[in-house]
Amino acid sequence: VSVCIRGSEKTGIWGSREQLGVRFPSSVWDVAISSQTRRFSLDFTAQLKVKRRIAMLHDYNLPFGPWGQEQTEEQAKEHTALLAAFELACASRHLADFVDKWGEGRFRARCCYAADYGYYDPVPQSLCPWEDKHAFVTFISPCPEKGLSIFARLAESMPEVQFLAVKTVAWTKPWHEQMLRKLENVKVVAAADKIGEILGVTK
Template sequence: MKLLLAQNASYYPALGGANKSNRTLMEALSRLGHECRVVSTALVNSASEQDQRGVGEIEVISSSPEVSVFNLKGVAIHAVKVRAAMDSARLKDYLIRQMKEFAPDRILISTEDVGHVLLEAAVKSAPSRVVYLARTTLYLPFGPDCFLEAPDKTELLRKAAAIVVVGDYLKDYMWQWAKLKAEVLPISLFGDGPFPDFGNFDKGYVAMVNPCAYKGISIFLELARSFPELSFAAIPTWGTTSEDMKALMELKNVRIFDPVDDMNKLFCQTRVMLVPSLWAEAKSRTIVEAMLRGIPVLASDVGGNPEAKLGVEYVLPVNPINGYKQAVDERSLPVSDIPEQHIQPWQEALRRLLSVREHYEDVSRRSREAALDYVENRGGSRRVEAFLLNLQVEAENTQQSDLVPAVKENTVAQMTDKLTPAQKALLALRLNKKNQSRGNDQ
């Protein structure tokens, strides 16, 4: 298949969980033999744009004032140069051109699409090819956890061929607030391992990625003040503001690290991971990544965090964010009033973990076992591939007047010629089942 992913965010480096998950997914599908292309953003003269140069694994194809094109692990990335993070008009125009030029079999639109302009362009062009990857509740156009309700944008989602979500929390949210059906698939991949065991009772940081209002920086700061004898680590990414940075730098026991693409460089120095999110996380990637490496995680009881914890303590109470103002901060992110938090449950959990060796090592072991079992037994990229192949078969057997460009009679043959033997066998099996079903209905 020819697969096109579009997101209003940087593809490389990927500093947010959703963007990193998109990248690992595309790389995995490329390894399965599919032709993968990405349309993403690159801020002009930003660090991310510079990082796309001079890196050994990146093959630069071309660069112009409009876009940088490079290959990374079998995926062709078209990084559209924008002047601001929310400059979506240029990105939309480029996506429209790529849909015509590349003629993808599937168009994957990520939730990281402010204003849903990429979704709108894709649905207008070829709705039966659009798969919406729902990863972030904030950017959905409906429900209590979104920034801005937009019924017309919700209707765009009804026209997509499928909606895929990272977990049951988001699946239930889709149905409860918009009556949209969604498929839970392993679209957040964690690599093939092996995953080193970094659990260490004796040393390391109490760490937090992306300390900001949404993610619960208020809890992180209060814990750092409560335990001056402990070393804390903060890794600022997309949500951290200048005010957040100032608060972090005022504490002597907090060390600030630059964000890294290889999370092992962080995890090898981490004793406990904090994920005190106050917004409704769809399903925190950081939780599973840390648990895979035997690092105990203290996570908030909001959104999909309990699901990500896989039944292992600690899931701790917070007063969650309740709605957003019609304003944005210096990072062009929605502003919200942050409720006062009760820090005592967090203090007690951290104190127990770091004062009782047997307890720490037990939680470390069970965290690692649960995460390894989760990763190994959910189907991975093969399951996503099967879903996309089945959608393609259904699209080829459905008469769509609004499919642009129109499906040609030989499209299936052209597509199957590029499949591996295993992929052809899967396709044949699904076609056989479909034909048998039709025979039973007649």
């Protein structure tokens, strides 16, 4: 959890869910921002004493629509109730429209381009994908929702091309990884903290 009190620098605080929940029992915050819309993150943020709650939406991890993460019916209802207490800052107009369409008017969503990773970072150094070190066609978070079957078919049909599958905890399941490792021209790696490491080897 990152905390910013008026006139002070941002401070990072670590602990279990229970420890964080009682860390500031008498504090009332102006705004609480959840950097994601996962149920457990919203549940924690919802218990804080705040005047306004905002959740940043970067993907389809929502309790409605055709591409949400797997949940039981009870979990989906809880997730929906939690989400209704937040304003949604969507990373694109597409996501804001997605919420309006599938949320059936139950949620407050607005486009907020600043609510995305590295938006205010300096412009990165130009890449030269024609150089030899850029050897892979890269697929981030391989999973059925993002076209795993298409990726696998492309790899099979182009054995002369090297593919890089960057697995992530939220999307790539063990059986997805097992399937990819059977393809000789696919290299499976874990996600890196610095995206530049992945882009540096991508065509």
